[in-house]
Amino acid sequence: AVIFKAIVTVLVLMWAGDIAALLAFGCGQLAYASVLVAGYRWQSQVVADRSKSRDEKTTMLAWALSKQSLVKQFLTEGDKLIVSRVSPIEDQGGYAVALNYGSLIARIVFQPVEESSRLYFSQALNGREQDDKSAKADTARAWQVLSSLITAHLHLALLLVTIAPPLVPPLLHHVLGARWSATSAPVVLQAYCYFIPALGLNGSTEAFMQAVASPDQLARVSRLMTVFSAIYIAACYVFVQTMGLKERGLIYANIVNMALRIMLCSRFIKRYFEKRKITTASKIWRPGTIVILAFAASGALTRYTVAKVDVYGLRGFLVAASAGALLASACLALSAYCERDRLKLLLTRQR
Template sequence: MSDHPRGAVTESNHHQPPPPSLLAQSRRGATYLILLQVGSRALTFVVNQVLLRFLSPELLGISTQLDLYSNSALFFARESLRVALQRQEDTSDPLEAEGIKVNRNASQPKTQSNKAQEVVNLSYLAIALGLPLATIFASLYLRNADVVVLGTPAIRPSLYLYCLATVLELFSEPCFAVAQQQMLYGVRASAETLATFTRCLVTCGTVIWASNVNVTLGALPFAVGQMAYAVVLNLVYLSRLNIFTPDKAYSLLIKPIVPSSPALLYDRFSLPRLNLAFTIYAQSIFKHLLTTGDSFLIAAFTSLESQGAYTLAANYGGLVARLVFQPIEETSRSLFGRLLHQSASPTGNAAAQSEKLTRQQGDQTATYLRFLLRFYLLICTIVVTIGPSFSPLLLHVVAGSRWSDSDAASVLAAYCYYIPLLAVNGILEAFVSAAATPEELRVQSAWMIAFSAAFVGTGFLLLHVGDLGAQGLVVANAVNMLCRIAWSWHFVEGHLCRRGADLNFAAALPRVGTVMYACGTAWYLSRLELVLGGSLLQLGQGVVAAGSCGLIT
């Protein structure tokens, strides 16, 4: 019998891609999450169009504030734990992909069920952390809210209901942790899709009912919709994960992990995972401040017009990152964690097997990362080729001529060149979060302080001294992102080199012919007057050129 671990490749097949089961699950997971992102945003757009007929802009603004309150509490309560819990050893096959039936007998190894129990136990820390955070954030919101907000009908019941919904949503974390650890993305997609649909239906239904009976509810419909989301999310997760199945190999409640280990706190919580989560938590706070740093910078050094132009450009330019890149990065982080932390079977020569497995893990990971980088760069080639020329047309269609004739068009065009940096940095940092030790993550955080200083310095020079407005902020963000890419690239190459693998970035680059054709297409499009007032022939030429660029890549 072969002593190779399941899913590994033999030495003769040294450069084969990762095991089909892992790749298939990761690909399916990315598809699910992309569809989830697109569907949820489409539903939100439709709901907003309906609500515009019944609610004032002020109420929509208050609902945005309440969403920000809930998302902030959820982010600080669970984000670091979610990242830490994805780094689990892949010591046996995942649970059956979508049926989730678990039937084990005493003679079968229980390592995988112990891993599932470990992530369940740790996920309860998010609940324990979320309870005080939701309360504190609610108190801060009421203390700092504008007088107009506090005078809105039912604002306090709305906030309290949001608080309760936030806590209730955190109670789904044990189920989320199991689904994520077992790569059961279909379970997550079905739960979040149904919950999102229910929230939209309940919110619209409540608003329409209140309008028909002439009752003023303020922001309460949004709070009721959020509560419906949390309830449905928990119900779907529990039903799909068969919590009441008596033969389940793990429990969705906290229970001791057998056998006991010195690495377990109270026989329930993994100390290495807690240490990692704490490091990631500190880093996530810092990253969150960096993410909002551009808002402070542009508010300090630019006009209101430039602030509006940058906000609009960032919202539209970031759609590709939010809809495509973010789901892929999330599933890839899980896959990297499994590929880099697989355990060898306890047979054969332990040292030789460990060395072989380490080399195989490096090759598998490098192959997958190289494939993702090539995929990203091909998408970004299309974006950079057609995006700058189509920016005025896009803004004219979706925002009107007032925006297409403003600085927003040039800012959005500049943002198109920033998107490839977002893409590459996202996938490299997904690798870092899956592979780095707590000490290496602390080193990364220290470097980020230097990168943020470079960002602020560049932004000051371009915005305050150079008076470049929102375009200068895009350049400053690009400088910061290049610094982060350089550090992550150095880490990835070093990590793979220690495993005897080579990333071979040249193989991820688009072909020379593709680049030349893209440059020619970009030049051709720049010669066209791509605005709605232009001729239909010019517009048609632009569409054909853009489509041909997409096909040739």
């Protein structure tokens, strides 16, 4: 599907030129979806030919996940509709640029991790009795993997929240030019630094819940997500209209929504493992105090450097970016050393 998307996009661009860039993107997405639908249809037909009986459990699970997808699609597209209502056209462009750059990590890193995690948890935790010895061992290993994923997301959050925000506006200025720096793109991308960790953490915890929850549990989750949608709309009104934060307010409203979903998944995870006599204490997955202090100090030093040099000049930007990169590397090295055993386990399971 990815190959077909790339081929169709290139062919449309070659045929119609750069003026049809949006059309090429749309045609590529349509080709991607069409190949996926055709592949799933072919595979489901193969399974149906092998067994004439209908799997009610699978059907109910698919329906529950489909309802969740509809709610998520509404939340994904809702902010774009709000931006088109409250923002001038140049700020709409800035929001789109920030959204595309900010979502690169989600598309490149989070999506493969989320999909592989969902597959691993589904295979490891479904289909066996709880009192089976091998099932208990698989459950313990699954918690090790999940807690390692949570730890990795929290370390990434420390990096993005402390060091990245002060470097975003000058980076955007030097990459895209002063034209885009004058739009809402810098402040939106700064806010995105706080949203990305919530997005990744929600993806991994939700992948676990979807992998092991029953259809009835997923149906209850879908109903709660409808409530979260109402809270999201209320948060949008507060941040955008009452507080006047405009595009940045939409990111904060999304953070509120993600926080609610993370709390829901965390509650499910805690109950799931404690029912199986596995402790989920926060000391198992949270970063160490030394690591948190190191990131906090690095963030303060980065902000001090940005304030003292002309970051919109090339030399000043290189000084600030080098300082930020050096501090980030030192913090990540400290994190890797403190979490070396957990990191080794996570890399092994993700393969």
